[in-house]
Amino acid sequence: MPNPTAAMLVIGDEILSGRTRDANMHFLAGELTKHGIDLQEVRIVSDDTAAIMAGVNALRAGFDHVFTSGGIGPTHDDITADAIAGACGVPIDVREDARAILAAHYARSGTELNEARLRMARIPQGAVLIDNPISRAPGFSLGNVHVMAGVPNIFQAMVASLLPTLTGGAPLLSQTLRINRGEGEIAKPLGDLAAEYDDLTFGSYPFVKDGAYGTNIVIRGQDALRLDAAMLRLHGLFPDGLR
Amino acid sequence: MPNPTAAMLVIGDEILSGRTRDANMHFLAGELTKHGIDLQEVRIVSDDTAAIMAGVNALRAGFDHVFTSGGIGPTHDDITADAIAGACGVPIDVREDARAILAAHYARSGTELNEARLRMARIPQGAVLIDNPISRAPGFSLGNVHVMAGVPNIFQAMVASLLPTLTGGAPLLSQTLRINRGEGEIAKPLGDLAAEYDDLTFGSYPFVKDGAYGTNIVIRGQDALRLDAAMLRLHGLFPDGLR
Numbered sequence: 007m008p009n010p011t012a013a014m015l016v017i018g019d020e021i022l023s024g025r026t027r028d029a030n031m032h033f034l035a036g037e038l039t040k041h042g043i044d045l046q047e048v049r050i051v052s053d054d055t056a057a058i059m060a061g062v063n064a065l066r067a068g069f070d071h072v073f074t075s076g077g078i079g080p081t082h083d084d085i086t087a088d089a090i091a092g093a094c095g096v097p098i099d100v101r102e103d104a105r106a107i108l109a110a111h112y113a114r115s116g117t118e119l120n121e122a123r124l125r126m127a128r129i130p131q132g133a134v135l136i137d138n139p140i141s142r143a144p145g146f147s148l149g150n151v152h153v154m155a156g157v158p159n160i161f162q163a164m165v166a167s168l169l170p171t172l173t174g175g176a177p178l179l180s181q182t183l184r185i186n187r188g189e190g191e192i193a194k195p196l197g198d199l200a201a202e203y204d205d206l207t208f209g210s211y212p213f214v215k216d217g218a219y220g221t222n223i224v225i226r227g228q229d230a231l232r233l234d235a236a237m238l239r240l241h242g243l244f245p246d247g248l249r
Numbered sequence: 250m251p252n253p254t255a256a257m258l259v260i261g262d263e264i265l266s267g268r269t270r271d272a273n274m275h276f277l278a279g280e281l282t283k284h285g286i287d288l289q290e291v292r293i294v295s296d297d298t299a300a301i302m303a304g305v306n307a308l309r310a311g312f313d314h315v316f317t318s319g320g321i322g323p324t325h326d327d328i329t330a331d332a333i334a335g336a337c338g339v340p341i342d343v344r345e346d347a348r349a350i351l352a353a354h355y356a357r358s359g360t361e362l363n364e365a366r367l368r369m370a371r372i373p374q375g376a377v378l379i380d381n382p383i384s385r386a387p388g389f390s391l392g393n394v395h396v397m398a399g400v401p402n403i404f405q406a407m408v409a410s411l412l413p414t415l416t417g418g419a420p421l422l423s424q425t426l427r428i429n430r431g432e433g434e435i436a437k438p439l440g441d442l443a444a445e446y447d448d449l450t451f452g453s454y455p456f457v458k459d460g461a462y463g464t465n466i467v468i469r470g471q472d473a474l475r476l477d478a479a480m481l482r483l484h485g486l487f488p489d490g491l492r
Contacts, residue, residue, distance in 0.1 A: 023278060025423070035265055039266050046295055081435075081440065082443050083453055157456075189323050190366035193363075193366075193368075200325050209326055210326055
């Protein structure tokens, strides 16, 4: 059975303006690979309701899972929950269980659960909460859309809460061989080998080190024995190119 | 006149698998902001012809410019040029001026311009070459689609070649104020101020430092005087929350 597929929707003007370098996509990609869920597309959109709705609707129709990051805090620019509800055509309001989580959290620190903070208890109808062990304000899953915070340590904690509840597949395995030859020199035999092992994917990543060209070849697949066999052949092709 | 809009298409299995953390998007975002071109969406897709074609066709119809990175080298997994030609419905073949650039480059180092390397001279009909001062193999612009390499230092050099040829707009200016208050505490007055200055955008980015909550407020816009005025008001709202 093929692995479940996934896409990610990153929501944030701060990424698109170059102010912040996204960290959540790279983290999620690694976790999904380990869990056997194939991340096939990522979209980054601005803090704009129409852009979020268009993105989530395209992705939830095309992939088994959609993971979002960003825009679920208490301020005016946190519009993700409402946009997701709108995209999925369900109502959204403060939900009692989410309010209770926030009320308990703020009571502990003697902080007022004011109107802004209460916005974080707005949950689309039919959603399942995602636990946030860091700052308590929950994420949620609505159908196949999993909505999480943008702050990296909270995003990571939510992924850790969510991922064990999702059915994974065979982890995508990879092996890397560094060859001290430029891509142009190894391209032909490498392409022939990739065509022969067409159940695996062969990635070719050139680099320059100390003025010399080299290439990292990454072979990916789900069958460890096939990976070993392909890697053995690859070694045989370039015996003089290895470290 | 509003600034030109842009999207980026990042092509690379290695990003989606979590092996590599993308650097080109963050670099391009910063350069476009300085040049007055508004980056409004980014998509990351795998090394798959159908995915690349679908991505570039959606984006070139929706934005003034599309910038791509990745997949224009000599190996079997370098399929971007052909996919872009296919998406735009134009033929692609080895082009004499691109071949001459490669031939001169490899002649200098006594390297054979073999079949694999010659693939890098495949240019869609009607495209304009983008200079590559690093490894010579050119990128190209086909209509509003600008196709560049994925290796970061080559991508950056191509952006430097290309960007001065594109009409920019007013650079997007920004000012940041760090407030030593949590988002939930400042959300209401901040939202009111953002509503009043609705020609600017107000981003709110929470952080935790030494166990205390804080928020960076970033105000963005094209009019320096309006930014100054909004920033003055923001200072006035939270006189005790500043460093």
